[in-house]
Each structure stands twice: as structure tokens, then as C-alpha cells.
Amino acid sequence: MKGRETGKEGSQKAANYIEKHFKKYGLQAKGEQGYRQPFIAKVTRTKVADPERPSDNIIGFLDNGAKYTIVIGAHYDHLGLGHIGGSRDSLGVGKIHNGADDNASGVAGLLELARHYATNKEKEAFNMLFIGFGAEELGLLGSKYFTENPTLPLTDIHWMLNMDMIGRYQEANGLAVIGYGTSSAFPKIFEGLSSSIKFNKSKDGNGGSDQTSFYKKNIPVLFFHTGGHDDYHKPTDDAPLIDYKAMEAILKLEIDVLNNSMKQPKMDFIWTN
Numbered sequence: 001m002k003g004r005e006t007g008k009e010g011s012q013k014a015a016n017y018i019e020k021h022f023k024k025y026g027l028q029a030k031g032e033q034g035y036r037q038p039f040i041a042k043v044t045r046t047k048v049a050d051p052e053r054p055s056d057n058i059i060g061f062l063d064n065g066a067k068y069t070i071v072i073g074a075h076y077d078h079l080g081l082g083h084i085g086g087s088r089d090s091l092g093v094g095k096i097h098n099g100a101d102d103n104a105s106g107v108a109g110l111l112e113l114a115r116h117y118a119t120n121k122e123k124e125a126f127n128m129l130f131i132g133f134g135a136e137e138l139g140l141l142g143s144k145y146f147t148e149n150p151t152l153p154l155t156d157i158h159w160m161l162n163m164d165m166i167g168r169y170q171e172a173n174g175l176a177v178i179g180y181g182t183s184s185a186f187p188k189i190f191e192g193l194s195s196s197i198k199f200n201k202s203k204d205g206n207g208g209s210d211q212t213s214f215y216k217k218n219i220p221v222l223f224f225h226t227g228g229h230d231d232y233h234k235p236t237d238d239a240p241l242i243d244y245k246a247m248e249a250i251l252k253l254e255i256d257v258l259n260n261s262m263k264q265p266k267m268d269f270i271w272t273n
């Protein structure tokens with residue numbers, strides 16, 4: 001999709017793909033226009049002829065009739081051909097930045113969690129709101145827009161799980177689980193959990209992805225991330241380099257975390273900075 005650049009046809013195709021799957025799984029539309037929450041994103045990192053770009057958050061709701069809701073999110077945009085800034089390969093500007101890890105991997109996780117919870121024939125104790133965020137690469141713009149214009153009250157959110165770059169697991173580093181310090185409930189939620197992959201818990205709620213927008217609204221967050229690599233923001237971030245077995249293990253861990261979080265009362269928030 002030519003790098004899914006915000007405002008371009010490829011990004012629109014990615015949004016359509018997410019919407020199609022939300023419909024397939026029977027999620028309720030929870031945007032402002034059906035599943036969509038349209039907004040205007042602005043390119044500010046570099047000068048372009050068309051800095052103002054249309055974008056959409058794609059929002060689907062699993063209604064379990066509960067008082068509180070867990071938000072699960074991942075951004076679907078990337079750098080396109082690199083003309084909007086952000087490319088780490090000066091010779092690669094003009095080449096397609098596929099963004100297989102950043103963040104097709106996270107969107108795959110988003111869709112799999114939506115499929116799992118929508119089809120598991122169980123009625124969980126919390127509702128779930130699944131969001132494909134637009135324009136993250138332009139400064140977390142989609143998640144900022146949602147938290148300023150929420151389609152359900154922010155006070156009804158139990159916590160928020162974000163996936164951004166979960167496709168390049170490296171055993172030496174392990175999986176980073178960022179935001180562990182943002183609620184006193186997380187130690188209880190993680191108690192006794194194990195995984196076939198190594199994971200490291202980090203307290204800070206801030207970070208360079210969409211959970212930051214929720215953290216700034218006093219909502220507990222976790223950000224799952226397999227770390228940087230040489231192909232980050234380069235045309236070489238391609239699908240054959242993705243570790244699919246590790247992604248499966250990450251999603252199994254996330255399901256355990258989500259299920260344990262549904263055994264807790266409404267989670268408190270802790271400011272970590």
C-alpha cells in the first residue's frame with residue numbers, strides 16, 4: 001500500500017481493511033461516522049505541498065453490557081515514500097517504506113485480539129474498544145484526537161493496551177512492556193504470568209506511541225514493543241523479517257494480561273513522571 005502515508009490511497013486502503021474486519025467480527029461501530037472518526041492531520045516535520053491531510057481512526061466496540069471498557073489500539077499509518085519526514089535512510093527517500101514491523105505487526109495484533117474476543121463465545125466482565133489509529137507517525141495525532149474527542153467517556157476506561165512494533169523480537173533484549181507503573185493493579189495482574197518469550201516490565205507511561213495520549217488523560221496504559229532495529233523507518237522494514245512465532249507468544253501474553261485485568265475492579269492511575 002505504498003507505505004500507508006497519511007492522506008494517501010494506501011493509508012485509506014489500510015483503514016478500509018481494518019473496518020472490514022471489525023464488521024466481520026461483529027463489532028459495533030463506535031466512531032463519529034460509522035466506524036470512522038475523521039480528523040485532519042498536519043505534516044509539520046518537513047515542507048510538503050499538501051500539509052493538511054484527511055485521516056480516520058477506525059473504532060469498533062465489543063459491548064458486553066459492562067460499566068467499564070478496555071481500549072486496545074495500534075496505528076496503521078506509516079511513512080509512505082519518506083517525503084513526510086521521519087525516514088532514517090536519506091538515500092531511501094522516494095522508495096516505499098513498507099513498515100512491516102511499524103506498524104503492520106501491531107495492526108495484525110489488534111485484529112487478532114478483536115477476532116479472539118468477538119468469537120470466543122464468552123461474555124467478559126468488561127467491554128472492549130478496538131481502535132486503529134491514523135497519523136501516529138505525524139505526532140500521535142489520531143490518538144490525541146480520540147482522547148480530546150472520545151466516543152465514550154474517558155472515565156469509563158479501565159485501561160489502554162497499545163501495540164506498536166511487536167514483530168521483531170530479539171531474545172537478547174526481550175519484549176518491552178511499558179507502563180507497568182501506571183496503576184497499582186498491574187503487579188497483581190502480572191502475578192504468576194509466564195511466557196515462552198522473555199519480557200521486561202518498565203514503569204514509565206510516556207513513550208513514543210499512542211498510549212502516551214491516554215496516559216496524559218490519567219488512564220493506566222501498557223505499551224507492548226519489541227524494540228528498535230536497523231530497519232526502523234527505512235525501506236527495508238519488510239514482512240520476511242517478522243518473527244511470527246514470537247508475535248503469537250506476545251498475543252498469548254496479552255490475552256493473559258487482559259483476562260487478569262478483568263478480575264480487577266476499576267483500576268487506579270499512577271503518574272510515573
